[in-house]
Amino acid sequence: MGDDFNYQQAEMWFANLDKLIKYGNKLNGSTVNLFYSTPSCYLKALHDANIIWPTKSDDFFPYASDPHAYWTGYFTSRPTIKYFERMGNNLLQVSKQLSVLANSKENEEELEHFREAMGVMQHHDAVTGTEKQLVASDYSRLLYENIFNNEKMAAKSLYHWANKINNSNDDFQMHSCLELNISACAYTEDNANFVVTVYNPLSRRISSYIRLPVRGNSYDVWDTKENLKIISQIIPIHDRVQQIPGRKSKATKELLFRAIDLPALGYKRYTISAKPDTEETFIEPTNSIEGDLYTITVDESGQIVFQNKHDKEVVFVQSFHYYESAEGNNKVFENRSSGAYIFRPRTSSTFNLPYEGKYSVIKGRLVEEIHQTFNQWISQVVRVYKEDNRIEFEWLIGPIPVDDKIGKEIVTKYSSYLISGDEFYTDSNGREMLKRKRNYRPTWNLKLHEPTSGNYYPVTTKISLKDKIKPIKFSIFTDRSQGGTSMKNGELELMLHRRLLKDDAFGVEEALNEMAYNTGLVVRGTHCIYLSNTNNLDSFSIKEKEIPLNLALRPSIFITIPSKTNIDHWRNADIMPTEKSGLSKNLPPNVHILTLEPWKNGTILLRLEHIFEVGESKEFSVPVDIDIKDLFTSFTITSIKETTLGANQWLKDSNRLKWNPEINDILSNSEEIFTPIRIQKEAINVHLKPMEIRTFILEVSYH
Numbered sequence: 097m098g099d100d101f102n103y104q105q106a107e108m109w110f111a112n113l114d115k116l117i118k119y120g121n122k123l124n125g126s127t128v129n130l131f132y133s134t135p136s137c138y139l140k141a142l143h144d145a146n147i148i149w150p151t152k153s154d155d156f157f158p159y160a161s162d163p164h165a166y167w168t169g170y171f172t173s174r175p176t177i178k179y180f181e182r183m184g185n186n187l188l189q190v191s192k193q194l195s196v197l198a199n200s201k202e203n204e205e206e207l208e209h210f211r212e213a214m215g216v217m218q219h220h221d222a223v224t225g226t227e228k229q230l231v232a233s234d235y236s237r238l239l240y241e242n243i244f245n246n247e248k249m250a251a252k253s254l255y256h257w258a259n260k261i262n263n264s265n266d267d268f269q270m271h272s273c274l275e276l277n278i279s280a281c282a283y284t285e286d287n288a289n290f291v292v293t294v295y296n297p298l299s300r301r302i303s304s305y306i307r308l309p310v311r312g313n314s315y316d317v318w319d320t321k322e323n324l325k326i327i328s329q330i331i332p333i334h335d336r337v338q339q340i341p342g343r344k345s346k347a348t349k350e351l352l353f354r355a356i357d358l359p360a361l362g363y364k365r366y367t368i369s370a371k372p373d374t375e376e377t378f379i380e381p382t383n384s385i386e387g388d389l390y391t392i393t394v395d396e397s398g399q400i401v402f403q404n405k406h407d408k409e410v411v412f413v414q415s416f417h418y419y420e421s422a423e424g425n426n427k428v429f430e431n432r433s434s435g436a437y438i439f440r441p442r443t444s445s446t447f448n449l450p451y452e453g454k455y456s457v458i459k460g461r462l463v464e465e466i467h468q469t470f471n472q473w474i475s476q477v478v479r480v481y482k483e484d485n486r487i488e489f490e491w492l493i494g495p496i497p498v499d500d501k502i503g504k505e506i507v508t509k510y511s512s513y514l515i516s517g518d519e520f521y522t523d524s525n526g527r528e529m530l531k532r533k534r535n536y537r538p539t540w541n542l543k544l545h546e547p548t549s550g551n552y553y554p555v556t557t558k559i560s561l562k563d564k565i566k567p568i569k570f571s572i573f574t575d576r577s578q579g580g581t582s583m584k585n586g587e588l589e590l591m592l593h594r595r596l597l598k599d600d601a602f603g604v605e606e607a608l609n610e611m612a613y614n615t616g617l618v619v620r621g622t623h624c625i626y627l628s629n630t631n632n633l634d635s636f637s638i639k640e641k642e643i644p645l646n647l648a649l650r651p652s653i654f655i656t657i658p659s660k661t662n663i664d665h666w667r668n669a670d671i672m673p674t675e676k677s678g679l680s681k682n683l684p685p686n687v688h689i690l691t692l693e694p695w696k697n698g699t700i701l702l703r704l705e706h707i708f709e710v711g712e713s714k715e716f717s718v719p720v721d722i723d724i725k726d727l728f729t730s731f732t733i734t735s736i737k738e739t740t741l742g743a744n745q746w747l748k749d750s751n752r753l754k755w756n757p758e759i760n761d762i763l764s765n766s767e768e769i770f771t772p773i774r775i776q777k778e779a780i781n782v783h784l785k786p787m788e789i790r791t792f793i794l795e796v797s798y799h
Contacts, residue, residue, distance in 0.1 A: 173225030361438025435600025
């Protein structure tokens with residue numbers, strides 16, 4: 097028994113339950129034995145029954161507590177907190193990795209505080225956005241304080257790991273840019289010369305475009321490893337970004353360069369110097385940009401049209417719309433309001449937005465961009481990078497107007513001629529993809545009273561469509577959790593922002609009407625668009641795995657301002673190695689280091705993850721063996737013990753119940769066959785099956 101807001105008078109409830117048990121067990125001829133139990137005891141009783149159990153391969157989304165209350169609003173509620181949580185995890189992983197690589201034992205207390213803050217953010221009324229505003233503000237305060245403290249700790253660990261000599265003067269201090277989400281960074285804006293150290297927290301080499309807010313007109317960027325001046329580009333910051341409430345930055349431009357071949361779990365260093373001349377920014381009188389694969393155009397109604405150069409019939413259209421939020425007194429089901437938990441639009445149709453017709457086109461050697469101002473509170477930048485087949489939509493929403501006393505829920509739609517029918521796919525918490533079918537549930541006959549919200553699903557990292565005739569798969573990758581659906585053939589829809597004026601009566605007791613800097617909340621975010629050829633799954637599927645990892649674990653940027661040392665001297669490896677990797681060899685492309693962190697009594701926690709699903713790829717959806725003994729450059733593993741996933745129990749002590757499931761295809765793909773670690777004199781081999789995560793406690797010897 098259990099329920100929110102119930103059973104609060106425990107003494108009365110237990111007294112009555114005592115009576116129920118007493119008199120129920122006294123009944124003559126009863127075969128029922130009533131007693132107080134626990135979930136563990138109940139589970140054991142079910143196991144002891146020794147029956148054959150059915151299996152379930154779908155999930156329980158979307159959940160509804162009554163015919164008009166689908167809990168699909170919280171998939172998007174408080175979008176800035178959802179992004180802040182991702183940002184916090186990004187820095188937490190960087191801090192943990194660098195603490196291990198640098199053997200920084202003095203970081204343990206700060207790290208523990210950061211872990212705890214991120215743990216609080218996982219609460220079901222934190223990252224979900226279903227808390228009161230005061231509580232949300234306190235969650236943000238807690239996370240901010242830990243991010244602020246730990247970026248200093250991470251910078252210190254990186255410095256100690258990287259340096260050959262013990263320099264403690266100001267010339268060698270590293271600083272983070274924590275406001276890049278609003279294109280602000282005092283260290284790059286206020287200094288003509290600075291050093292950029294880019295740390296890659298992923299366990300594979302990557303190339304990444306780096307954007308830094310600046311005020312100068314032209315810069316030289318040097319790759320210190322190659323001692324080579326590399327291509328860079330100055331790009332204007334969108335006017336609406338410069339006007340974000342609370343932004344104090346004077347930067348009007350961004351310096352863009354490509355950090356090529358960043359080491360796995362490692363860094364690379366660049367020097368940047370302002371030049372007196374002016375770099376020409378190419379703002380062109382056109383309505384289109386081009387990438388290697390796409391031509392992208394703004395049409396007269398403000399829709400963004402992108403067309404595949406090699407197949408003119410493959411056309412997609414992106415547009416903004418909104419739902420008007422239902423409002424009621426919540427006394428009966430039909431009067432349910434849209435709120436922090438519930439998404440309930442007044443009608444199933446979206447409303448179009450008036451378009452101001454403002455845009456500009458920027459073209460350069462690294463990127464081409466469309467800067468679009470849709471109206472007074474919606475704008476976006478659409479960009480294609482050179483040597484990158486993604487399209488990036490960077491949207492800016494807010495303050496959502498509510499002067500008409502109507503709440504609004506803002507969505508973006510990506511429409512196409514793909515023949516997808518009523519099927520689409522969403523990720524399950526960033527891992528496996530689940531097939532969704534409009535107006536359908538796999539395990540019961542569905543009768544929908546809310547045809548829109550009843551088809552919304554959580555999108556943690558990815559939503560996709562597949563053409564039923566052509567070998568085309570269309571995917572959108574998100575930078576935070578959002579609600580998503582496919583309400584029409586060939587169309588995907590994602591909810592970006594919500595501003596509501598009524599509560600939905602599920603316990604928050606206040607409307608989801610977020611404010612910041614004395615106005616409605618402004619949200620900035622990113623969608624990455626990627627088109628795959630399903631006839632060539634191996635090459636495209638690895639890219640589809642890399643994109644969400646790149647979004648979740650972005651490179652960390654550390655800035656050094658040399659006041660005594662000439663900027664040119666920083667291209668000398670004697671000051672600090674120009675690059676360094678935490679790994680001594682490449683991991684297989686289907687393996688990801690999920691966790692590397694300091695643990696108890698000088699040990700290290702390591703989690704390895706197989707990132708491919710069963711049957712997803714012929715080349716990569718296969719078991720793989722990794723020798724991890726000398727995998728890391730900072731230390732050698734001297735002892736290894738495996739634990740359960742949560743690292744709270746030795747695996748050898750875990751005795752899980754064995755069940756009798758029904759025989760079907762699901763079972764054959766998910767059989768548990770445990771492969772122990774193979775420890776030899778010169779190797780420690782770990783075997784990983786598709787989607788498997790294994791957790792280890794390491795004892796190590798630092799070099």
